[in-house]
Amino acid sequence: MRLFQQLTRRTALTGLANPRLSSQIPSTRLWQRNFGATAAAAQQAALDASKLEITKTSTPKELTPNNELVFGATFTDHMLSIEWTAKDGWQTPQIVPYQNLSLDPSTCVFHYAFECFEGMKAYKDNNGGTRLFRPNKNMERLNKSSARIALPTFDGEALTKLIGEFVKLDDRFIPNARGYSLYLRPTMIGTQKTLGVGPPGSALLFVIASPVGPYYPTGFKAISLEATDYAVRAWPGGVGDKKLGANYAPCILPQLEAASRGFQQNLWLFGEEEYVTEVGTMNLFIAIKNKETGKKELITAPLDGTILEGVTRDSVLTLARERLIPQGWDISERKIRMADVAQAAEEGRLIEVFGAGTAAIVSPVRNISYRGKMVDCGLKETEEAGEIALQMKNWIEGIQYGDENNDWSVVI
Amino acid sequence: MRLFQQLTRRTALTGLANPRLSSQIPSTRLWQRNFGATAAAAQQAALDASKLEITKTSTPKELTPNNELVFGATFTDHMLSIEWTAKDGWQTPQIVPYQNLSLDPSTCVFHYAFECFEGMKAYKDNNGGTRLFRPNKNMERLNKSSARIALPTFDGEALTKLIGEFVKLDDRFIPNARGYSLYLRPTMIGTQKTLGVGPPGSALLFVIASPVGPYYPTGFKAISLEATDYAVRAWPGGVGDKKLGANYAPCILPQLEAASRGFQQNLWLFGEEEYVTEVGTMNLFIAIKNKETGKKELITAPLDGTILEGVTRDSVLTLARERLIPQGWDISERKIRMADVAQAAEEGRLIEVFGAGTAAIVSPVRNISYRGKMVDCGLKETEEAGEIALQMKNWIEGIQYGDENNDWSVVI
Numbered sequence: 001m002r003l004f005q006q007l008t009r010r011t012a013l014t015g016l017a018n019p020r021l022s023s024q025i026p027s028t029r030l031w032q033r034n035f036g037a038t039a040a041a042a043q044q045a046a047l048d049a050s051k052l053e054i055t056k057t058s059t060p061k062e063l064t065p066n067n068e069l070v071f072g073a074t075f076t077d078h079m080l081s082i083e084w085t086a087k088d089g090w091q092t093p094q095i096v097p098y099q100n101l102s103l104d105p106s107t108c109v110f111h112y113a114f115e116c117f118e119g120m121k122a123y124k125d126n127n128g129g130t131r132l133f134r135p136n137k138n139m140e141r142l143n144k145s146s147a148r149i150a151l152p153t154f155d156g157e158a159l160t161k162l163i164g165e166f167v168k169l170d171d172r173f174i175p176n177a178r179g180y181s182l183y184l185r186p187t188m189i190g191t192q193k194t195l196g197v198g199p200p201g202s203a204l205l206f207v208i209a210s211p212v213g214p215y216y217p218t219g220f221k222a223i224s225l226e227a228t229d230y231a232v233r234a235w236p237g238g239v240g241d242k243k244l245g246a247n248y249a250p251c252i253l254p255q256l257e258a259a260s261r262g263f264q265q266n267l268w269l270f271g272e273e274e275y276v277t278e279v280g281t282m283n284l285f286i287a288i289k290n291k292e293t294g295k296k297e298l299i300t301a302p303l304d305g306t307i308l309e310g311v312t313r314d315s316v317l318t319l320a321r322e323r324l325i326p327q328g329w330d331i332s333e334r335k336i337r338m339a340d341v342a343q344a345a346e347e348g349r350l351i352e353v354f355g356a357g358t359a360a361i362v363s364p365v366r367n368i369s370y371r372g373k374m375v376d377c378g379l380k381e382t383e384e385a386g387e388i389a390l391q392m393k394n395w396i397e398g399i400q401y402g403d404e405n406n407d408w409s410v411v412i
Numbered sequence: 413m414r415l416f417q418q419l420t421r422r423t424a425l426t427g428l429a430n431p432r433l434s435s436q437i438p439s440t441r442l443w444q445r446n447f448g449a450t451a452a453a454a455q456q457a458a459l460d461a462s463k464l465e466i467t468k469t470s471t472p473k474e475l476t477p478n479n480e481l482v483f484g485a486t487f488t489d490h491m492l493s494i495e496w497t498a499k500d501g502w503q504t505p506q507i508v509p510y511q512n513l514s515l516d517p518s519t520c521v522f523h524y525a526f527e528c529f530e531g532m533k534a535y536k537d538n539n540g541g542t543r544l545f546r547p548n549k550n551m552e553r554l555n556k557s558s559a560r561i562a563l564p565t566f567d568g569e570a571l572t573k574l575i576g577e578f579v580k581l582d583d584r585f586i587p588n589a590r591g592y593s594l595y596l597r598p599t600m601i602g603t604q605k606t607l608g609v610g611p612p613g614s615a616l617l618f619v620i621a622s623p624v625g626p627y628y629p630t631g632f633k634a635i636s637l638e639a640t641d642y643a644v645r646a647w648p649g650g651v652g653d654k655k656l657g658a659n660y661a662p663c664i665l666p667q668l669e670a671a672s673r674g675f676q677q678n679l680w681l682f683g684e685e686e687y688v689t690e691v692g693t694m695n696l697f698i699a700i701k702n703k704e705t706g707k708k709e710l711i712t713a714p715l716d717g718t719i720l721e722g723v724t725r726d727s728v729l730t731l732a733r734e735r736l737i738p739q740g741w742d743i744s745e746r747k748i749r750m751a752d753v754a755q756a757a758e759e760g761r762l763i764e765v766f767g768a769g770t771a772a773i774v775s776p777v778r779n780i781s782y783r784g785k786m787v788d789c790g791l792k793e794t795e796e797a798g799e800i801a802l803q804m805k806n807w808i809e810g811i812q813y814g815d816e817n818n819d820w821s822v823v824i
Contacts, residue, residue, distance in 0.1 A: 070606075070608075071606075071607065071608055072518065072606050072607025072608050073606045073607075073608075075518065079517060098517070099517075100514045100515055100516055100517070101514070101515055101516075101517055101522075102512040102513070102514050103512055103513055103515070104512055104513075105491060105510070105511075105512070105513055105599070105618055105620050106484065106487060106597075106620060106622075109521070109522060110513075110521060110527055110599060110601055110657070111527065111529050111597070111599060111657055111660070112657050112660035112661050113525040113527060113656070113657035113658045113659075113660060113661045114661045115522055115523065115525060115661070117523050148662065148665065149661040149662060149664060149665070150661070150664040150665060150668065183607070185518075185523070185607060187517070187522060187523060189522055190661075194482075194483075194484050194485045195483065195484025195485075195595070195597060195622060196482075196483055196484050196485075197660055197663075197664070197667075197692075197693055198664065198667075199664050199668060206517055208517050208518060210518075210607060230649065231649050231650075232647050232648065232649035232650050235644060235647040235650065236644065237642065237643050237644030238643075238644050238647065238650075238662070239662045244525070244658075244661070244662070245522070245523055245524050245525035245657075245658070246525045246656075246657070246658035246659075246661060246662060247525075247658075248523070248524035248525060248609055249524050249525045249526045249527070249561040249562070249602075249656070249658060250560065250561060250650070250651045250656070250658060251609075252561060252562040252609070252610065252611050253560065253561070253562060255609075255610075256562065256611060280609075281609055
């Protein structure tokens with residue numbers, strides 16, 4: 001058996017035998033580009049917000065009336081667009097009229113899912129100012145997602161500044177009403193025009209914006225979930241904790257399965273233990289009376305690589321630690337089995353359950369179908385939300401719209 | 413606790429609370445579209461090859477010399493393009509000049525990885541005829557991939573016929589030399605222009621073609637693999653057995669990690685048992701002398717949902733059963749632990765190891781880095797391929813180029 005180092009030297013001499021990689025840039029340079037501050041990386045241009053060029057539309061759109069807004073269906077006049085190449089780094093940031101992307105059919109985003117995104121919102125405050133909510137968290141996560149699929153990383157503050165300029169330009173699209181906002185969709189795609197499976201040599205970072213109304217226009221509507229045990233969303237060592245396109249298309253069928261039986265979302269369980277992980281496209285929170293401690297406990301799944309690192313999840317946890325612990329609550333990031341949730345319900349210890357995400361902030365759960373039985377999540381027949389869910393929505397919305405002064409809310 | 417049926421009725425009355433789904437087509441119809449021969453589905457047009465419309469290019473490309481061909485880097489004059497909508501089904505198939513796709517930046521393929529593809533080849537035989545290799549297998553798999561991510565299915569024979577027309581039109585791009593072929597890339601993408609996470613209401617099926625040379629232009633070059641234990645490609649209940657874009661982008665980093673240490677590909681292990689699954693973008697075959705039976709055994713991982721159902725894998729298995737069993741071999745689709753492969757090597761029982769895929773047919777493996785040691789895969793220093801790998805390449809190539817009469821090879 002040869003020694004490892006001998007082999008490394010030997011293959012370094014013969015080079016890469018795989019033409020799918022060697023036909024592109026030498027792999028070591030590609031590796032360095034993504035992971036180290038090397039000489040090669042230093043020659044690439046960083047994302048520079050001061051270079052922004054703006055081309056205004058000559059055909060401004062008509063605004064959609066607030067009551068006709070549909071999530072992600074209409075967009076503003078412009079878009080932010082920044083190209084990147086492995087050779088030169090980040091190009092001049094451009095704000096241009098909202099327009100189609102024209103891409104060669106061999107572009108790697110169509111074949112190998114080189115794509116990741118963020119969801120964030122801009123809000124109008126009571127003084128007519130415009131605010132973003134914790135944009136640094138979105139920038140941090142987009143960089144993590146991008147690096148995981150060999151797409152470029154960028155300076156988060158620079159992109160936040162550029163997004164601010166974009167939002168200011170399309171300011172008239174932000175509905176000035178409580179619960180309304182401008183949904184922002186930063187997206188990164190690989191644009192290399194070859195079918196070889198390798199790290200993209202070019203990419204496009206773009207941001208589009210869609211005015212949106214409240215998730216629950218007429219007040220909360222508690223949802224019913226179906227626990228999914230026949231399909232798995234994420235696993236240890238996989239990419240379920242990144243906001244990749246790859247994590248979404250495979251989730252539609254289980255969602256449709258649940259919908260065909262009358263459930264609004266599916267609840268992803270994991271492993272033989274059937275740990276509760278996520279619900280549809282949200283993180284999940286479970287409030288129980290803990291049997292052992294006798295205390296009230298707010299539980300969500302830990303970030304073990306199978307859970308999306310939700311910004312709303314983090315916000316709920318932070319506020320809960322700050323404001324619920326003094327009221328006697330325990331706040332836990334821990335694994336909980338679905339069977340334990342069902343048992344808590346049977347014993348009258350399940351206080352409430354809610355999803356957490358950017359779209360709805362919180363989404364109260366009425367019940368969960370699990371192994372042919374319905375687990376009642378503690379709401380009264382006449383209630384559409386529990387106390388904690390309501391409280392969280394009010395706290396977070398208060399910060400988002402600037403009623404409460406908080407570092408999380410950034411005026412642009 | 414409410415009974416399941418009561419709840420189903422109750423939520424059916426209130427409808428879907430999730431605006432991201434309810435803003436589109438009612439979910440039950442979407443479900444039926446993909447999974448049942450319902451009244452709604454019957455109204456949608458099937459894919460009809462007889463309706464093909466052809467628009468020829470006015471600027472034919474120059475051919476790339478054979479020795480300058482790079483996999484998937486240059487394409488033929490035309491492309492096949494077929495649109496689909498949930499309302500009307502499959503539209504008129506079109507062969508048009510090779511051209512960019514123009515897509516709204518909100519198109520779901522960019523955000524949620526609604527994309528799947530196939531890899532297949534057209535070959536020139538000794539009589540000047542053009543042949544496809546087992547196209548029915550590719551059509552079957554593309555339909556499985558598509559259905560798994562809520563994209564439409566289609567009549568495989570109709571698409572094969574259309575691909576045949578496309579290949580005949582661009583016939584001059586097929587290099588007339590052994591080992592050369594026209595690589596075909598059928599691709600399906602979701603084209604719905606909204607950011608709601610739901611089943612796409614429209615899709616595009618397109619086929620592009622790239623002339624390619626032999627994977628090993630100067631004869632086999634045995635590769636070195638690095639066993640990956642820190643990242644996991646697929647999971648039971650996941651989508652690792654489908655040819656989805658989603659399965660590719662997350663594999664690049666482990667591939668680059670391996671390349672940075674001088675290995676051509678990474679080898680995916682699974683679970684605590686470290687079962688051998690796939691190598692890079694190929695299935696893996698291991699030939700050992702079985703300790704218990706004393707017989708020679710050709711082993712590949714079983715189709716348990718974590719393995720891509722390779723067409724070459726199936727071809728190797730079929731030929732091995734037909735032609736190697738009479739020579740005293742056992743042919744096994746079974747799980748094998750990496751530790752058992754290493755042990756076979758140590759005991760001099762590892763005969764040879766090779767990858768199998770459309771690009772290279774077979775790809776001999778010299779050694780595998782595993783837990784800091786090198787597992788020698790049985791080749792002599794002067795050898796670049798084992799006996800079985802060589803045999804398989806000759807058998808399969810003989811069928812592909814029509815030297816041997818076989819139903820697998822389809823003249824178009």
